[in-house]
Amino acid sequence: MPEDIRARISAGVHDSFSAGLGIFPLGIALGLLIIQAGLPWWLAPALSVAAFAGSLELLLVGMIATVTPLAAVALTVLVVNFRHVFYAFSFPLHLVRHPAARAYAVYAMIDEAYAVSASLPEQERSAPRLLAMQLACEAYWVGGGLLGVALGAALPAPVEGLEFALCALFTVLTLDAFRSRREIPSLLLAGASVTAALVLTPDLAVLTAMLLYVTLLLARHTLTARRPETTATAVRETPRRTADAFDDRP
Amino acid sequence: MHLTTGPSTPYLLSVLAIVFTITLALRALPFAVLGRLRGSAVVRRLAVWMPVGVLAILATTALHGTVTTDPHGARYALPAVAVTIGVHLGLGRRTILSVGIGTAVYVVLLNAL
Numbered sequence: 001m002p003e004d005i006r007a008r009i010s011a012g013v014h015d016s017f018s019a020g021l022g023i024f025p026l027g028i029a030l031g032l033l034i035i036q037a038g039l040p041w042w043l044a045p046a047l048s049v050a051a052f053a054g055s056l057e058l059l060l061v062g063m064i065a066t067v068t069p070l071a072a073v074a075l076t077v078l079v080v081n082f083r084h085v086f087y088a089f090s091f092p093l094h095l096v097r098h099p100a101a102r103a104y105a106v107y108a109m110i111d112e113a114y115a116v117s118a119s120l121p122e123q124e125r126s127a128p129r130l131l132a133m134q135l136a137c138e139a140y141w142v143g144g145g146l147l148g149v150a151l152g153a154a155l156p157a158p159v160e161g162l163e164f165a166l167c168a169l170f171t172v173l174t175l176d177a178f179r180s181r182r183e184i185p186s187l188l189l190a191g192a193s194v195t196a197a198l199v200l201t202p203d204l205a206v207l208t209a210m211l212l213y214v215t216l217l218l219a220r221h222t223l224t225a226r227r228p229e230t231t232a233t234a235v236r237e238t239p240r241r242t243a244d245a246f247d248d249r250p
Numbered sequence: 251m252h253l254t255t256g257p258s259t260p261y262l263l264s265v266l267a268i269v270f271t272i273t274l275a276l277r278a279l280p281f282a283v284l285g286r287l288r289g290s291a292v293v294r295r296l297a298v299w300m301p302v303g304v305l306a307i308l309a310t311t312a313l314h315g316t317v318t319t320d321p322h323g324a325r326y327a328l329p330a331v332a333v334t335i336g337v338h339l340g341l342g343r344r345t346i347l348s349v350g351i352g353t354a355v356y357v358v359l360l361n362a363l
Contacts, residue, residue, distance in 0.1 A: 018345035021353065038256050046262075050270040064265055067257045073265055077272040084273075086304065088280030090297040109277045111308060118301035160320075161353075161360040164327065167316050168334045168352035170309035172345050175338055177302040190303030194310045205314065209307045217299050221292050 005128050012132030015120075019112035019133070020140040022169045025162035026054050027144020028151065033058065035152040037065035044145035052110055052138060054166075056080045083210045087114045096127040108134040112169065119176035189216040320360065330356035 031044045039061070047057050056077060063073055091114055096102045105127075113134045117125065178187065190213050197208035287293045313331060317323040334352030341347060 018349050021346065021349050040256075040262070043262060046266055047269070050266040051273050053273055056269070056273070060265070060269065064257055064262065067261060070261075070264055070268060074268050074272060077269050078276070081273050081276050084277045085280050086300065087277070088284050089293060090300045090304075093281055106278045106281060107274055115305055115308065118305060161326075161357040163319075164316055164330060164356040165349055165353040167309065167312035167327070167331065168349040168356075169345075170305055170312050171331055171334050171352075172338050172343075172348045174302060174305040174309050175335065176343065176345070177305050179343075181298060181302060183299055183302045186299045186303040187306055190306045191310075193303075194307045198311070198314055202314075202318075205311045206307065209311065210304070213303050213307060214296075214300075217296055217303075218292070220299070221295055225291065 008126045008128040009132040011124075012129035013136050015116050015129065015133045016136035016140070018169055018172070019116055019137055022163075022165035023054065023112060023137055023140040024144040025165060026058070027141045027146075028148035029163070030054075030057055030061070031145040031148020032151060033061045033148075034145075035149055037061055039065060041149045044149045045142050048138075048142045048145045051077075052108060052141065053081055053084075054110070054141065079204065079207055082207050083111075084109060086210050086214055090118060092117055092122075092125050092130060095125055095130060098127075101127065101131055105131060105134060108138055110134075110137060113137055115170060115173045119173040119180065121180050185220065186217070189213060189220065192216070316356075322360065322363075326356055326359035326363070330359065 027048070030048070031041075034044050034047075035041065043064070047060065051057050051060070059076065059080060060073070063076065087109055091109055093102060093105055096105045113130075116133055117130055190209075193212035193216060194205070194209040196212060197205045201208045284293060313327060316327045320326075330352050333355045334348050337351045338345070338348035
């Protein structure tokens with residue numbers, strides 16, 4: 001294997017460590033939940049591979065245990081995972097050439113994978129780095145689930161509060177993404193969207209916030225596009241300029 | 251051993267098939283549509299504008315989830331977020347360190363107090 005590719009794979013695995021801090025404990029929680037609900041152990045790895053979407057799987061365990069009608073399951077999956085539709089705009093799939101690798105990159109486009117890749121500057125991204133990170137994340141998720149199943153009843157009171165890792169990870173990645181691209185208007189629009197979503201639809205906050213956010217960005221696009229040529233050009237050149245200006249990573 | 255009448259295996263397999271199909275479709279279809287829109291001004295601008303806001307939304311809703319699942323969540327989660335940000339900006343943006351210390355602070359506060 002060329003030195004260059006090996007370095008990129010190792011960078012990808014390194015990227016995955018921070019996401020793993022959130023994913024692995026959640027996987028354990030999923031395994032424990034499945035055993036506590038009286039469901040077969042193999043459901044943990046099967047669900048992790050079939051869905052590969054943490055928050056959805058935790059939600060599904062309760063629905064499966066009570067044999068919720070399949071139509072209701074389908075609707076829940078559609079609503080909870082609808083946010084992934086918006087990731088396509090900025091997920092670096094164009095880096096991945098091989099068809100099988102592309103298919104895997106899309107299948108494994110979980111929140112954490114999107115978040116970690118979105119916080120990297122463009123010139124540091126590559127296909128091996130992205131895929132290695134995604135494969136590692138799936139390994140943490142499936143591995144965590146199996147460990148949770150194995151722990152089963154042995155751990156009557158699992159350590160509380162580990163789910164905070166997810167919150168800490170997204171906070172840190174927001175800081176990094178802001179450093180790569182100082183998009184204050186976007187941040188303000190996102191803040192308004194999520195505030196409105198939490199007040200109006202607390203149970204569907206992520207979905208509502210994403211829909212509002214995209215709507216506001218489209219409005220921003222329409223408003224700035226109508227202005228003279230200079231504004232549009234400045235915006236178009238933003239990624240390159242900021243990437244150069246803020247690429248002072250050690 | 252659980253002897254209660256749980257969901258049948260065909261039901262479980264149906265759930266797995268549904269979950270797999272819908273999740274994959276939601277992740278794949280936008281790329282198929284975007285392929286035709288590539289290079290359009292609106293897609294290029296959204297690609298630049300979206301990430302930081304999406305991450306901020308995920309961070310806020312994750313924090314909200316933590317705060318609402320535990321009655322004492324808010325009192326411990328906000329200081330833990332502050333520690334996470336402080337460590338990240340103060341100790342050279344090492345993600346694992348920031349996430350690790352922030353989470354440790356939250357777990358200790360939640361379980362020890």
